[in-house]
Amino acid sequence: MQNTRGPLKSGQRPGGRSLRVQEAVHAAVVALIDELGREGVTVPRVAARAGVTPSTIYRRWSDIATLVSDVARRNLRTDCPVKPCGRLSEDLPAWAEMYQDEMDSTPGRAMVRDVLRGWDGRQKACPLLDAVRPSIALICDASVEPVNFDVEAVIDAVVAPLLTRIIFTDAPLPSTLARDAAVAFVERHSLNAGRSGCSQRHGVRT
Amino acid sequence: MQNTRGPLKSGQRPGGRSLRVQEAVHAAVVALIDELGREGVTVPRVAARAGVTPSTIYRRWSDIATLVSDVARRNLRTDCPVKPCGRLSEDLPAWAEMYQDEMDSTPGRAMVRDVLRGWDGRQKACPLLDAVRPSIALICDASVEPVNFDVEAVIDAVVAPLLTRIIFTDAPLPSTLARDAAVAFVERHSLNAGRSGCSQRHGVRT
DNA sequence: CGTTTAAAGCAAATAATTTGCGTTAGAGGA
């Protein structure tokens, strides 16, 4: 909720006791999910484990779904562990593959589910994509060639199909789904980059 | 005399009283959402309005989110109101545009939100895409040309970017987002179909 | 029709959430 960096806004108390409470509550949620499963996690139980009163939790997070959603988001690694080499045709597929591994794992799927269930629509938007844009932007920035597409296009072509399947289907995903999508995307955009290379082979998606 | 395990051949009682209760409850949910908004809809209130006891609702649907999700799904039109003319380059974009209008409306977004919030992950999959596949299949079946892609590819290229934006972003969508995606998709696949018709004009609207 | 039993009703018990008010401890200024 609060940011830990930058100038303090008046009327906010991000540090000290508030921070300790937040950390204790988050830790309690993680522990209880591990012990009892998602269904066994209730506000009173989290409060007892964290050593705070239920009303504290109800006032900061409004309900269990929001709290679990909050925890799920924080526990997902949001950084981009790929070191771009500068060639999009390598960097983007590599990142896509890693991203799929991350999201299509048991904890990844659980995280997506929890985040969605805690999204109440009053907030501006479901915050799942926020973790993704910086990674893509970093790869694009590192490209030695000019980039003729934007981050949203990558999301449409690579991230969207992946998330859609994770959310809306049960079947295990083809392991190279995101990678293949990324390869096809890069190829398509290098074709469009000026030369009319229509005779080149296209990557057919599955 | 009791039977051993499966007493009734059907084992379900979809008609009669059960049906009346279901209809009354669904109607109560719709009415209460209209009167109080989603936040004001609680199980006891729905029960009172529908003339049933709360325990009935808790036993059939396990909680409010599941119930609202159920109602939201049923109230979404699932049929394909597009009459395919047989040409994919017309049918698919036309359907895509209609689908976007449907989903990116206020009630459509609310429906998506409610369905996701009611999805508990115990069910096999979130049932939002089930309404879409038959429509796409119908269009493909009506095509006079051979179809060299499957329904899932259309979902990846057209439906996934749309749903992803609806779920994960707040900004209003470009009105031709899905249509453009459909046009690009059909074009890509007709290029792959054998002829190298790269010089053809494309019907991209601006 | 009679039998069977899934689904509904009822009510008591339990669990959760909300709320009013007093207390504590950080942030910012003197």
Add this chain to the structure above:
DNA sequence: TCCTCTAACGCAAATTATTTGCTTTAAACG
């Protein structure tokens, strides 16, 4: 450093939601 202000917490009572054991009703089938 100390003082002040107040956001955030604790506590407990009130309210509301959910579960549960048992009874009753009526749909499906012979």
